[in-house]
Amino acid sequence: MQDMQIMGGDDLSKLTGKIADASKGQKWPLHPNRNVLIVEDIVGTGRTMKVLLNHIEKYNPKMIKVASLLVKRTSWPDGYRPDYYGFEIPDLFVVGYALDYNEYFRDLNHICVINDRGKAKYRV
Numbered sequence: 001m002q003d004m005q006i007m008g009g010d011d012l013s014k015l016t017g018k019i020a021d022a023s024k025g026q027k028w029p030l031h032p033n034r035n036v037l038i039v040e041d042i043v044g045t046g047r048t049m050k051v052l053l054n055h056i057e058k059y060n061p062k063m064i065k066v067a068s069l070l071v072k073r074t075s076w077p078d079g080y081r082p083d084y085y086g087f088e089i090p091d092l093f094v095v096g097y098a099l100d101y102n103e104y105f106r107d108l109n110h111i112c113v114i115n116d117r118g119k120a121k122y123r124v
Helices: 009-016 047-057 116-121
Strands: 035-043 063-072 084-089
Touching: 035 047, 047 063
Parallel strands: 035 063, 063 084
Antiparallel strands: none
């Protein structure tokens, strides 16, 4: 298991350059020529994933693959599609199964759409 590193939550700040910036000679938590697997809960337009992948490619990984539980159907012609995904869903806001809306609904044991009335009720 020495070749595996799991990152998430606060560790993701390492990906934004706040902690590791290759242009400043700072070390990336992964060594070059390694395989990288990104596991995501949901991919919408894919803009964030494209930025993340672009950033990771600077560190010369051997291979990068992305897996996501959910992928939204969007009208974006250049939308990002992960290498592996579980379910394709409509371009609606979903909650449950660890997906939240303002910290609500995260503990649901299923995934469902939150409508405008629900968003208004739980707006912060």
